[in-house]
Amino acid sequence: RPQSNREHVRSGSFPSPDAESIISKYLEPCGPGNPHSHSPSSRLTHDTVEQVRSRVLQHFNTTSKDYSVIFTSGCTAALKLVAETFRWRPQTEGEAGSHLCYLTDSHTSVVGMRGLTSTLGVAALPVSSQELKTRAKDGIQEEDVICQTPHLFCYPAQSNFSGRKYPLSHVEGIRARRLYPACDLQGRWFVLLDAASYVTCSSLNLQDCPADFIPISFYKIFGFPTGLGALLVRNDAAGILRKTYFGGGTAAAYLSGENYYVPAENISDRFEDGTVSFLDIIALNHGFESLYRITGNMHNIQQHTFGLARYTYTLLSSLCHGNGRPVAQIYAEGQFESPITQGAILNFNLLDSSGQIVGYSQVDRMASLFNIHLRTGCFCNTGACQAFLGITDQQMKRNLQAGHVCGDGVDLVDGQPTGSVRVSFGYMSTFEDCQKFLSFVAECFVMKPVTVNRARLQELKAARESSDRPDELPPVNGFIKERQTGVEKSSSKASQQEFGHVGPSHGKTLTNIYVYPVKSCAAFEVHDWPVGPLGLLYDRGWMVVNGNGVCLSQKRESRLCLIRPQVHLPSNKLFLQASGMDTISVPLEDDVSFHTSSQMCHSKVCGDRVETFDCGDEAAAWLSLFLGQPCRLIRQRPGLTREMKKRNQTGDDQLITAASSFLSLVNEAQYLMISRASVELIQNLMSNRFECEMFAIKRFRANLVIAGAEPFEEDNWSHLIIGNTRFTVAGPCGRCQMIGIDQDTGTRTKEPLVTLSAHRSGKVTFGVYLTHQAPEDFVSVLSVGSVVQMESHDH
CATH class of the missing domain: 3.40.640.10 (Type I PLP-dependent aspartate aminotransferase-like (Major domain))
Structure with missing residues (x-):
């Protein structure tokens, strides 16, 4: 455990004492007992609980009278x-x-x-x-x-x-x-x-x-x-x-x-x-x-947290894009005049340089890169959410009928927000936390150069004077000066002319095929590969779960990318390899004796419950040793599938509609396709160009990679044919912090998510989902070098 309470405060957490330490302090020498009994231990527990009741009432300046x-x-x-x-x-x-x-x-x-x-x-x-x-x-x-x-x-x-x-x-x-x-x-x-x-x-x-x-x-x-x-x-x-x-x-x-x-x-x-x-x-x-x-007392907490909230409010409300437009729309009754009327909560939505609201899920994804934990949505307060955001009862009902429910990631419907972003301060919060949050907003969501509405600087001065720790307030001019440079937002056309390779609109080909046999583990690149009823054969057929049966992804355990699965069709085996580990294998096809002795279990993938079976103790021991925690390898039960939900074509995090395709253990769709031209554009825009093109492609973890298209041309496609296989575009792929994991080392970086967000004006989408529907007797093989024919929405 940390050595002192001061360490807890600095780390933003608070110690939760274990039962042993509490018992030893308050219930020695006889330990706890059910307070409804009359044994010595029970009476001591009862008396201690009653003392806590008095402590609670004392905190609120009252008594049991x-x-x-x-x-x-x-x-x-x-x-x-x-x-x-x-x-x-x-x-x-x-x-x-x-x-x-x-x-x-x-x-x-x-x-x-x-x-x-x-x-x-x-x-x-x-x-x-x-x-x-x-x-x-x-x-x-x-x-x-x-x-x-x-x-x-x-x-x-x-x-x-x-x-x-x-x-x-x-x-x-x-x-x-x-x-x-x-x-x-x-x-x-x-x-x-x-x-x-x-x-x-x-x-x-x-x-x-x-x-x-x-x-x-x-x-x-x-x-x-x-x-x-x-x-x-x-x-x-x-x-x-x-x-x-x-x-x-x-x-x-x-x-x-x-x-x-x-x-x-x-x-x-x-x-x-x-x-x-x-x-x-x-x-x-x-x-x-x-x-x-x-802290001393609650008054000190109130003064401290209000100072933090007022400082953050003043700067955030004064931040402007390079064109002078405000960066944030803040939802508050007043202007943080007094801790008597305003608590340490700041609720807002961010705006892009054209004045359009940036969806809260995009803000949340970017914040995770900076280790900033926000809350988004309507915060279990529909009445206030409707009042501040101007959402009518009819709109709420229409959103529900279309598929939006409280707590999901659907942040925009027809361009209108369904919720907002909330920042809350506590007694362990510091002005450095405020600075980190404001720097994150300026870096990721402000069109450079960063400007300030100077009329609000007087309000900041008042915030400094009212704070109980004004010496910790960083200077505003320094904050702005340090953020005049950074990734510039630019139109796709201008960026393509300056940085990107613009390929011809014809001659599109398939250049790479990647299979991911084990969910969140490394890719297995192939030249030719069969198409199965759920996507590429054996793609995401297995996944790793922790000791509680919860699916592990690279967001929780980045070392998964260092596990290299390989499918060997002739021997009917899946091989697992990793540096410093012996190679092991599990069977590919149904083995009746193996399944009979295997334990059936239930897991969840993207909220969907799936039936799986355990792949045995050898695989579990291998994974546990490599990852340093109890793990098991499980496989989707043959014959049982999940029905796919397809995103609308209007953009990421929009309402979803049911489709008739079926999924393996993938998150949202059977296939993910990206374009080399789009990868090159984002890579050229990145401020640190230390990665080669292949490393950048690996980060986006696509199944199919094509060449010959213009950057982000794929966003407008509705259907395409690769070889003799026809696919339907199911919508754009919304990206999270997982693309910030180097797939060769497991290290985490903020790129390319920061550049992608800046270039796409806050929309963190890259690549498109594909679905494939075919009769049961249909046999198809995808091959590198196949011609890609596409059909856009305009046609």
């Missing part, structure tokens, strides 16, 4: 608990029922409460932030006191989308019925304050903000333990929660033969079903101790 802590599996479970146990009053003919009201800028887990309440006849009422500002003139009327219909209003203390902080005074405003919708609906109002995002970097004082229910998640505060949250319940409001199910520890008494049940008197005991995760709960002591030792 006013609040109770109900431990849950997370913030979502806490919200679900309120939805399930709140004493909802259904609407009847003579009386209005309860209302579940929530701010539209709410997390999915809050909005999801209506799924349960709707079945109970409870009306759901979404409220925008603008409506919430509407105030009643007189507040509660005398005749309203009689009505005791319970209503629940939910709102986030801080938006997890934009970082906007909503006034904590809304708690009293709703309960006193001074704010809409409480001012329009008679009854008793309760407030659920979603504090999960807020408390990560801000102090929540429940003496000043006495919300009835506060769900939180501890890993968002400390970084550990995962799967542990809590619902803080104001004791005066606990009576509105009613438990129907009872489990271990929640019952004071019950009868098995009669419908008789008495709940536990203690509020926490009443709602914690079964044995709580007491070791994780005890670990919270370590979290609180470390947090305060490293």
Whole structure:
């Protein structure tokens, strides 16, 4: 383990103590026991858990006199608990029922409460932030006191989308019925304050903000333990929660033969079903101790993280392309004026030099090259996403019907964004992190020379002055000056004239054929090769999985490229070779005795579940020794295939439609084809031209390489014939950081992805997918030197 907490802070991670260290510190000498028992060890565990409850309440400046802590599996479970146990009053003919009201800028887990309440006849009422500002003139009327219909209003203390902080005074405003919708609906109002995002970097004082229910998640505060949250319940409001199910520890008494049940008197005991995760709960002591030792208090965290966010916001919002157009569209209510109104979250989309939005998946792919971890999409907050991005309900439904779902990589539909990019800062973040992120944006997405809107420099000065560590803020002029040079974005035509070899539009030929028998391992180059029903015969028929059965790719284990599989058709064997290792083999064709003794297993490829069988202990031992971790070689089960999904021709990361071709263990298509002219163009544009042409071709891991076309001419093809085999173009291949791995050494570089992104204005596509459909009795062989005939979309 790292030697000190300071090392954890510098590395951007936080130590997760093992169970042994926690037990030895808090539970000596007898160790842990189930807190529901009365043995000495159990009583010690129980008392320690109760002490942690007090520690949690102390963190929020309250005590057990006013609040109770109900431990849950997370913030979502806490919200679900309120939805399930709140004493909802259904609407009847003579009386209005309860209302579940929530701010539209709410997390999915809050909005999801209506799924349960709707079945109970409870009306759901979404409220925008603008409506919430509407105030009643007189507040509660005398005749309203009689009505005791319970209503629940939910709102986030801080938006997890934009970082906007909503006034904590809304708690009293709703309960006193001074704010809409409480001012329009008679009854008793309760407030659920979603504090999960807020408390990560801000102090929540429940003496000043006495919300009835506060769900939180501890890993968002400390970084550990995962799967542990809590619902803080104001004791005066606990009576509105009613438990129907009872489990271990929640019952004071019950009868098995009669419908008789008495709940536990203690509020926490009443709602914690079964044995709580007491070791994780005890670990919270370590979290609180470390947090305060490293940072001092939550106020320091708030000031520090706000300074980082405001600095990044000021520079990013002022960055411009060489033509003066802005680089980013930022989604925020204000301009990061104060930590009282804005959290340490920056949400945005990047724009190219023509003002078009760069898809968030492209930004995410490039960020991974710089070891920058972003979050993209709608962040489980559809309401805020729609409001900021201008996505209508009809568009959301159309996108779903076309195939886009939350969490996928479809970032643009008809040129309009489906989500955005979010940067979040924590107490371990530094100004160097900000600088690294801004440098990444300038290097990869800004048309040179980098310029700045000088009017915003005064705002940066204000950010320096408000920061608790202004000496760490790097100078803006230096930041800009260092980034005046770099890869220039240019049109394909201009680049071809200056750098690239422009081949003739006729005389196209197939120059290389590559088979990849084992997924993510090295290529096996051939001169002639049969075409099978799933693509090139034996292409991606095997894959390597780790000890947990998860597919290994070069993104996780770059040394896979050093394994050289070779298919030897005459001997019916697949040979595995690597430097310093003896060569081993596995059978190619179905061997009944081998399959009978092999273990069947299930794996996933690109989200698709595939049935496979294990190739034996010899191959597993060989791979484990070479890769230095437990591994197994598995093969797709014969006769079972995956149905292919084909990308639209309009560009990468567009919506997908079903096709009738079938796949082996490839990611997306049967074949990948690239053009030598396109490779040469990108290689000539690269700032460091240390690689020969063949090395560059290997990085793109194509099955088929052609010559004679103009650079990127293949993007416009719809069909082509190679020899006597006809192929359909299934769309462009979206590239990731894997093309940055040198296929001869396994080392990682930022090229050629950076140059490819710059040249293609943020679209990281290279090469096209091909499909081939043929009758069962069709026999075809592809040969190097075959003529390539193509048909474009224009024809």
